[in-house]
Amino acid sequence: MNPIVREQQNNRTISALVLLMLYVLCHPAISMGAVQGFQQVPSNSTVIPGWVYLLGGLMLLAIISLWAFSRKRQQKKDQIISKQAALLKQQEEELNEMKIFKRSVMKLIAHDLKKPLDVIIGMSENYRLKKSGLVMRSVMSNILDIERMKQAELKPVFQVIQLSALVEGIQQYLEPILKTNKQHVEISIAEELQVKGDPFLLFRTLENLLSEVAEYSPSGSVIKIQATRTGRTAGITIRSNLKGTSKKQLNAIIENTDTAGDTGSSDSSLELGLSYCKRALHLHERDISLESTEEGETVLRFSLPVNEELSNDAKPIETQQPVLCQ
Structure with a gap:
C-alpha cells in the first residue's frame, strides 16, 4: 500500500477512536455514576456504574496507545523498505552502466583487432597460426552477434541457398x-x-558447429556432414566421436543459451559457439538437438526449410572470410 494512503487511513482511525472515547467519558450517566462512586447499584436501577465507563475509557486509551505504537513501528519498516528500494535501484543502475561499458569495450576490442586478425589469417602460411586467428575471430564475432541478437538488431534476410556449396565453402574456410x-x-x-x-547466419552457424566439433574430436578423426530431405524439410546432421566433453555437458550448454559464455568456465568458447547456433536457428524458427548413437558417435541435428522449386538464383555465400560484425 502507498505510505501516504496508509498514513491517511491511520489518522482517520485514531480520530474515530478519540471521538468514541470522548463520547463515552462525557455521557450523562457518568455524572450519576460518579456521585454513586463504586457503590452497589440496586438491581432495578437503570443507571450504569461509573467504573464501567472509566474501565471502557482506559481500554480505549490502551487501544489507542497500542495503535500508535504499531503505527510508529510500521513507519520505521516503511523507511527501511524505502531505503532498500533506493539502494536496489542504485545497484541496478550501476549494473546497467557496467553492461553498457562491457558492450562498448567488446565492440572497441573487436574493431581494433579486426585488421590484425585479417592479416594473420590471410598472409600466414603457418596452419597453427591461422587456426588461432580463426578461433579468436570466431569468438569475437559470436560475442558481438549474440549481443545484437539479444537487442533484436540482427535480423535474417532469407535467400535460396545451395546447401552443398555452402558446406564446402565452410570446409575450405x-x-x-x-x-x-x-x-x-x-x-x-x-x-x-x-x-x-x-x-551469413547459416554460414556462421555451420562454421561454429564444425569448428567446435573439430576442436573436441580426436586427432585424425572423420567428421561426417549429411543432409537428407524429408518432405519440405532438409535434416542436417554433423557426426563425430567427441572427447573432453560429455553429452550431458553439451545438452546443458544448448539448453542454457541465455547464460552461455557468462559462467567463466573453461568451455566458454564452446558455450558461445553453441549459443550462437541456437539463437541463429531460432531466427529461422528452428532448433538444434543432440543425441548419441550406439556406435558412440555424437550427433548434432537441425533442419532447414527446402526450396520447393529448383532455382538458378541459389546464392552460396562466398568462401572468403565472413565480415566481422561491427
Whole structure:
C-alpha cells in the first residue's frame, strides 16, 4: 500500500477512536455514576456504574496507545523498505552502466583487432597460426552477434541457398583447423538440394558447429556432414566421436543459451559457439538437438526449410572470410 494512503487511513482511525472515547467519558450517566462512586447499584436501577465507563475509557486509551505504537513501528519498516528500494535501484543502475561499458569495450576490442586478425589469417602460411586467428575471430564475432541478437538488431534476410556449396565453402574456410588437427570431413549432400535461409547466419552457424566439433574430436578423426530431405524439410546432421566433453555437458550448454559464455568456465568458447547456433536457428524458427548413437558417435541435428522449386538464383555465400560484425 502507498505510505501516504496508509498514513491517511491511520489518522482517520485514531480520530474515530478519540471521538468514541470522548463520547463515552462525557455521557450523562457518568455524572450519576460518579456521585454513586463504586457503590452497589440496586438491581432495578437503570443507571450504569461509573467504573464501567472509566474501565471502557482506559481500554480505549490502551487501544489507542497500542495503535500508535504499531503505527510508529510500521513507519520505521516503511523507511527501511524505502531505503532498500533506493539502494536496489542504485545497484541496478550501476549494473546497467557496467553492461553498457562491457558492450562498448567488446565492440572497441573487436574493431581494433579486426585488421590484425585479417592479416594473420590471410598472409600466414603457418596452419597453427591461422587456426588461432580463426578461433579468436570466431569468438569475437559470436560475442558481438549474440549481443545484437539479444537487442533484436540482427535480423535474417532469407535467400535460396545451395546447401552443398555452402558446406564446402565452410570446409575450405576452416581448412587450417582441420589440417592442424589432421581431421577429414565427409560431406554427403545432394548437389541439387536448395534451402531457404540467411546465408551469413547459416554460414556462421555451420562454421561454429564444425569448428567446435573439430576442436573436441580426436586427432585424425572423420567428421561426417549429411543432409537428407524429408518432405519440405532438409535434416542436417554433423557426426563425430567427441572427447573432453560429455553429452550431458553439451545438452546443458544448448539448453542454457541465455547464460552461455557468462559462467567463466573453461568451455566458454564452446558455450558461445553453441549459443550462437541456437539463437541463429531460432531466427529461422528452428532448433538444434543432440543425441548419441550406439556406435558412440555424437550427433548434432537441425533442419532447414527446402526450396520447393529448383532455382538458378541459389546464392552460396562466398568462401572468403565472413565480415566481422561491427
